[in-house]
Amino acid sequence: MELWFREAHTPNVKLSIRVDKxxxxxxxxxxxxxxxxxxxxxxxxxxxxxxxxxxxxxxxYHEMMVxxxxxxxxxxxxxxVIGGGDGGVVRELCRYPEIEHIDLVEIDPQVVEVCRRxxxxxxxxxxxxxxxxxxxxxxxxxxxxxxxxxxIIVDSTDPFGPGEGLFTREFYGNxxxxxxxxxxxxxxxxxxxxxEDAIACQRAHKxxxxxxxxxxxxxxxxxxxxxxxxxxxxASKKYHPLRDLDEVRWNARKLSCKYYxxxxxxxxxxxxxxxxxxxxxxxxxx
Amino acid sequence: xxxxxxxSAPIYEALERFRSMRVVPFDVPGHKRGRGxxxxxxxxxxxxxxxxxxxxxxxxxxCHPVSVIRDxxxxxxxxxxxxxxxxxxxxxxxxxxxMVLSAVKGGEKIILxxxxxxxxxxxxxxxxxxxxxxxxxxxxxxxxxxGMKVSEVERAICENxxxxxxxxxxxxxxxxxxxxxxxxxxxxxxxxxxxxxxAHGTHFYFHEDLPMSAMxxxxxxxxxxxxxxxxxxxxxSLLLTxxxxxxxxxRQIINLTQTTSASYLLLSSLDIAxxxxxxxxxxxxxxxxxxxDYARKEINDIGGYYAFSKELINGDSVYDFDIxxxxxxxxxxxxxxxxxxxLLRDEYDIQIExxxxxxxxxxxxxxxxxxxxxxxxxxxxxxxxxxxxNSSAGLxxxxxxxxxxxxxxxxxxxxxxESLPLKNTVGRVCSEFxxxxxxxxxxxxxxxxxxxxxxxxxLYAKEKGCSMTGPEDPDITCLNVLDLKED
Numbered sequence: 131m132e133l134w135f136r137e138a139h140t141p142n143v144k145l146s147i148r149v150d151k152x153x154x155x156x157x158x159x160x161x162x163x164x165x166x167x168x169x170x171x172x173x174x175x176x177x178x179x180x181x182x183x184x185x186x187x188x189x190x191y192h193e194m195m196v197x198x199x200x201x202x203x204x205x206x207x208x209x210x211v212i213g214g215g216d217g218g219v220v221r222e223l224c225r226y227p228e229i230e231h232i233d234l235v236e237i238d239p240q241v242v243e244v245c246r247r248x249x250x251x252x253x254x255x256x257x258x259x260x261x262x263x264x265x266x267x268x269x270x271x272x273x274x275x276x277x278x279x280x281x282i283i284v285d286s287t288d289p290f291g292p293g294e295g296l297f298t299r300e301f302y303g304n305x306x307x308x309x310x311x312x313x314x315x316x317x318x319x320x321x322x323x324x325x326e327d328a329i330a331c332q333r334a335h336k337x338x339x340x341x342x343x344x345x346x347x348x349x350x351x352x353x354x355x356x357x358x359x360x361x362x363x364x365a366s367k368k369y370h371p372l373r374d375l376d377e378v379r380w381n382a383r384k385l386s387c388k389y390y391x392x393x394x395x396x397x398x399x400x401x402x403x404x405x406x407x408x409x410x411x412x413x414x415x416x
Numbered sequence: 417x418x419x420x421x422x423x424s425a426p427i428y429e430a431l432e433r434f435r436s437m438r439v440v441p442f443d444v445p446g447h448k449r450g451r452g453x454x455x456x457x458x459x460x461x462x463x464x465x466x467x468x469x470x471x472x473x474x475x476x477x478x479c480h481p482v483s484v485i486r487d488x489x490x491x492x493x494x495x496x497x498x499x500x501x502x503x504x505x506x507x508x509x510x511x512x513x514x515m516v517l518s519a520v521k522g523g524e525k526i527i528l529x530x531x532x533x534x535x536x537x538x539x540x541x542x543x544x545x546x547x548x549x550x551x552x553x554x555x556x557x558x559x560x561x562x563g564m565k566v567s568e569v570e571r572a573i574c575e576n577x578x579x580x581x582x583x584x585x586x587x588x589x590x591x592x593x594x595x596x597x598x599x600x601x602x603x604x605x606x607x608x609x610x611x612x613x614x615a616h617g618t619h620f621y622f623h624e625d626l627p628m629s630a631m632x633x634x635x636x637x638x639x640x641x642x643x644x645x646x647x648x649x650x651x652x653s654l655l656l657t658x659x660x661x662x663x664x665x666x667r668q669i670i671n672l673t674q675t676t677s678a679s680y681l682l683l684s685s686l687d688i689a690x691x692x693x694x695x696x697x698x699x700x701x702x703x704x705x706x707x708x709d710y711a712r713k714e715i716n717d718i719g720g721y722y723a724f725s726k727e728l729i730n731g732d733s734v735y736d737f738d739i740x741x742x743x744x745x746x747x748x749x750x751x752x753x754x755x756x757x758x759l760l761r762d763e764y765d766i767q768i769e770x771x772x773x774x775x776x777x778x779x780x781x782x783x784x785x786x787x788x789x790x791x792x793x794x795x796x797x798x799x800x801x802x803x804x805x806n807s808s809a810g811l812x813x814x815x816x817x818x819x820x821x822x823x824x825x826x827x828x829x830x831x832x833x834e835s836l837p838l839k840n841t842v843g844r845v846c847s848e849f850x851x852x853x854x855x856x857x858x859x860x861x862x863x864x865x866x867x868x869x870x871x872x873x874x875l876y877a878k879e880k881g882c883s884m885t886g887p888e889d890p891d892i893t894c895l896n897v898l899d900l901k902e903d
Contacts (some may be wrong), residue, residue, distance in 0.1 A: 267790050
């Protein structure tokens, strides 16, 4: 028997992964949730048919979302994670003892429930006493807090479907308001490669630039995502991602990572010329 | 003959049957199922262009319906509790105008509030009827016109016993309702017809928690904008009539100005929207009301904004309130409604229905989802944080300016006139319309005296970026006024 999961990365490009078996399929109030086992990528989670994470390469995404800002900001105590019901970002955050409180805002309780059951490798820290889970629309949640967080991590789905509100000007503006005066926001920034994704990427950057004094992007290679070339946004009110990187301090922590190093940190901000061009176009508009 | 009930959609079903027959078209439209206009087909889709066909025996004819259109009108009448329903394809403007033209002739009087839609005044230019205005109350805090007090209507009726009809907005653009039932009884007691402009009230027919509909109140005619809250395509509408109107007479009036090539896209959209409302309207509008209530609470929690609702009800000039209307007063964040309207579009990619001097209106309907509501509320919160001012000083409230009708709209519109710079027109009689659009309520109509207050209002609205329409001079630096010898 041949069973394949296929995701269209564009109308003309597909990625197929041979599935060993399907472990879960359900429809929540917001989306369809599926979990599969595969030979090549191990266990993987899809939402509405879009790849969210695989056992084999999730470390890249989650390490890059968390360790980059943590190696820059000298004193992170309060963290807000928006989206990220799979727990991967929280797992990496919980490795820092100085973090006192983590609010995780996930719109879909069923995602957390399914991940807890099938993806223990990412949900393992969700019961950490510092973690508080709120089942709420992220856009709604950030309306209220004012200068309450040191770090906001936006672990959203794609800019269409339930995650659309997390790519808007009003969302980034509210995040800026919810951060303290030296706060940092890191966000999942889509891929710059295929035409439609590149437009979404450019729009997101434009809106972040409008909301923060400093906005940079950095990259990682994530094999299971469209084109494999993925971007993250680093937006901040004060700290520069390279000038304020404290390599000695971070390396003294002796955290073992599979992807992140402080060397790679520096390299990740050196982006290809065509991506620089894509982003510069919207920066100069202001 | 199949049984006609609300689960059927006769026009839609006829179109499906027609499509499966694969009839060869040697009639209009000339694009012939889209083949002659491939770019249009790519834009609209093959299904859409193949349904753009002409009246013919299997599809009936809107000018004289005898089969599927007649059945669809019958079902619409049943769904809305009317004696008769007419499917309209020229917008609710055509429904309103047919309604007015069916009720009054040249020289006859019609009693109405001044905050009527421009289409009502247009009908008066066409037929020569004379308006008798009932002064709507104005809410000082919000600066919006309210409904008509029953006592004011009664006074107008007693002063003008020869008037033929009373026209009522049910509701106003802002969602405010007059005591329609009492006004209907009053009009009927004096031998007058009662007409309702229900451009913003389609949903009243489908939920008991919404204000009373015109047909339930016993009104003689109602123009119902199916394409607004009802979900049909833009430009499609309904004209409903009560048992005292002759459907044949109304049909004749409609046919004076209605196209003889009615679009089947519009007709089928009316048919399908009516079926949807009849089957699922109650549940859907229940959801819309919940969303609107949620949005009001969240917006009021932001501070500064005032999203108003049923607390305005005072038993008379605000007899009832349509809670699906999300109207928000913006003056206390130091911004004019029109400024918030522009910021939402330019900064946040959100298009709302309108902004006037002190308020905005977001139109909620059966197509809305909670996630879009969150975007609207969050954007309003950001507008206040980024652009709000501490003081509302210098912001002008919309005030009701009582019009002085010097000559009938028709006479003024067609009379000899001259064009004068705006500032030199004070005291003269206007011969054209001046409107802020939306909401499309006239500031001046033909035949009214121009005053200093009106000029100040026009200049302020222009300065704040309102889109002004109506006059021959598109920039409104000049206005047409009656020649002095006509004045």
